[in-house]
Amino acid sequence: MNKKEIAELKLQGYLQQQDQEYFSVRVISNAGTMTAVQMIRIAEISQKYGRGNMGFTSRMCVEIPWIKYEDIEAVKKEMEDAGLCTGGTGLKVEPIVACKGTVCSYGLIDTQDLCRKLHEKHFEKDLPAKFKIGVVGCPNNCVKAPINDLGFMGQRIPMVLEDKCKGCQLCLRDCPVKAIEKVGNIVQVDYDKCIHCGRCIRVCPFKAMAAEKEGVAVFIGGKFGRKHRIGDRIDNIFSLEDAERIADKVIAYYNEKGNPGERLGNTIDRIGLENVRRAVFGEE
Numbered sequence: 001m002n003k004k005e006i007a008e009l010k011l012q013g014y015l016q017q018q019d020q021e022y023f024s025v026r027v028i029s030n031a032g033t034m035t036a037v038q039m040i041r042i043a044e045i046s047q048k049y050g051r052g053n054m055g056f057t058s059r060m061c062v063e064i065p066w067i068k069y070e071d072i073e074a075v076k077k078e079m080e081d082a083g084l085c086t087g088g089t090g091l092k093v094e095p096i097v098a099c100k101g102t103v104c105s106y107g108l109i110d111t112q113d114l115c116r117k118l119h120e121k122h123f124e125k126d127l128p129a130k131f132k133i134g135v136v137g138c139p140n141n142c143v144k145a146p147i148n149d150l151g152f153m154g155q156r157i158p159m160v161l162e163d164k165c166k167g168c169q170l171c172l173r174d175c176p177v178k179a180i181e182k183v184g185n186i187v188q189v190d191y192d193k194c195i196h197c198g199r200c201i202r203v204c205p206f207k208a209m210a211a212e213k214e215g216v217a218v219f220i221g222g223k224f225g226r227k228h229r230i231g232d233r234i235d236n237i238f239s240l241e242d243a244e245r246i247a248d249k250v251i252a253y254y255n256e257k258g259n260p261g262e263r264l265g266n267t268i269d270r271i272g273l274e275n276v277r278r279a280v281f282g283e284e
Contacts, residue, residue, distance in 0.1 A: 001069065013086030014072055017065060024055075024065040025075055028085040028123075031098045031115035032060035041082040049075050059095040059132075061088055091261075092124045093131045093251070101137020101154060108154030108198050109216060111137045114240055118247055125251065128258035128267075132223070133247065139195040144224075146231040149264040150250050151219035155237050156198030159212035162186050171200035171209055196237075215239045218246055220276070221265035229265040232273055234281055249280045 006016055013026040027042055034042075042062055046054050050066040057063060067075055079086055088095045098115035101107030115135045122133070134148035145151025165186040172180045172187060179193035180200060187208075189200075196217075201209040215237045222231025238246065250264075253276070258267045268276050 009072065011087065011090050012076075013088060014067070015063075015089070022065065023067045023069065023072060024063045025067055025072075025079075025086055026057065026088050027062040027064070027079070028088050028095050029060050029062065031096070031112040031119060032100070033112060034062075038082065038084060041078075041084065045075060045078050045082075048078075058097075059088060060097050061095055087124060090124075091129055092126055093122045093133065095119075096123060096133045096135070097143050097148075098135040099137050099142040101135075104137055106140055106197070106199075107137035108156050108214065109135075109137055109240060111135045111154070114152065114243060117244060121244075122247060122251060127251065127255055129261050129263045131251070131254070131264065139197045145217075145222075146219045146233070147222040147224040147228065148219070148231065149222060149254075150247060151222060151231055152216040152243050153219070154215075155196040155217050156201060156214040157191075157196050157212045157237065158189055158194065158198065158200050158209050160187060160189060161208050161210055164206050164208035166206050166208070168205070170203050170205065174199050174203045213237050216243050218243070220250060220280075221263075221268040221273075223263050223265050229263075231265070232268065234277065236281075246280070253280050 014023045015026065016023055042054065042064065046052055046064045049071045050064045055063045055065065096115050096119045098111040101109060101111035102113065118133055132148045134143040134145045134151045136143040136145045137154040139153065141153065145153045167182060167185045169182055172182060176197065176199065177193050177195055179190045180187050181190065201211055218234045218238055219231035221229060223229050254264050254267060257271060258264065
């Protein structure tokens with residue numbers, strides 16, 4: 001094999017292992033989920049062409065190691081027949097990651113639905129450098145939205161309905177950052193401390209806590225690795241429909257302004273955050 005062939009196989013999701021004798025095939029999940037039938041087929045392919053074991057990547061993909069070069073075409077055929085997608089490497093939008101917020105007791109948004117919509121529209125779109133998108137359902141931040149090139153975090157801003165508050169202090173005790181205090185016979189929210197997790201809204205038995213605003217916070221320009229960068233948070237809470245439009249605009253802007261091999265965070269540092277904010281978020 002020459003370097004060109006190895007690079008082409010990598011773009012298809014077949015990555016040469018360290019010993020250079022075997023390959024690992026990367027199978028893409030859909031918003032971090034797979035059906036039972038798909039998992040069974042992956043296990044069967046692993047058993048037939050690998051050594052019967054699989055690994056899971058940070059982008060919620062499944063990798064089957066120990067694939068022989070001469071078996072790659074057969075593996076491709078079985079993947080296609082099973083409706084499974086491989087790839088997720090190169091100067092493209094990488095597999096989009098969502099936490100389990102859709103079914104999690106702390107989830108504030110349907111993370112998997114948003115992730116699937118972004119995946120269908122943008123996955124493997126060519127860009128100046130690799131581009132990572134993360135969708136997290138609440139400030140517990142399991143997917144670490146601020147260290148993705150584009151990150152979305154579920155948010156729910158509480159509001160006290162004073163006429164309903166009985167001063168029971170359940171919200172005060174349940175607040176993870178102690179942003180609520182009792183003042184007289186009612187409670188108040190310290191918005192400088194509040195992280196918009198919505199737990200006080202869920203725990204109140206008298207419906208004295210309501211959502212003043214809910215949606216997602218947006219982070220742009222994050223990355224992790226040897227040269228990490230924490231993404232810049234945009235000062236607003238956006239709807240899920242806005243999130244889809246923001247992804248369209250951020251990716252289009254980066255495709256136009258980014259230099260070859262330059263991550264979005266470096267593009268922002270070169271152009272200036274305020275210029276990027278005006279160009280991408282001005283209409284919002």
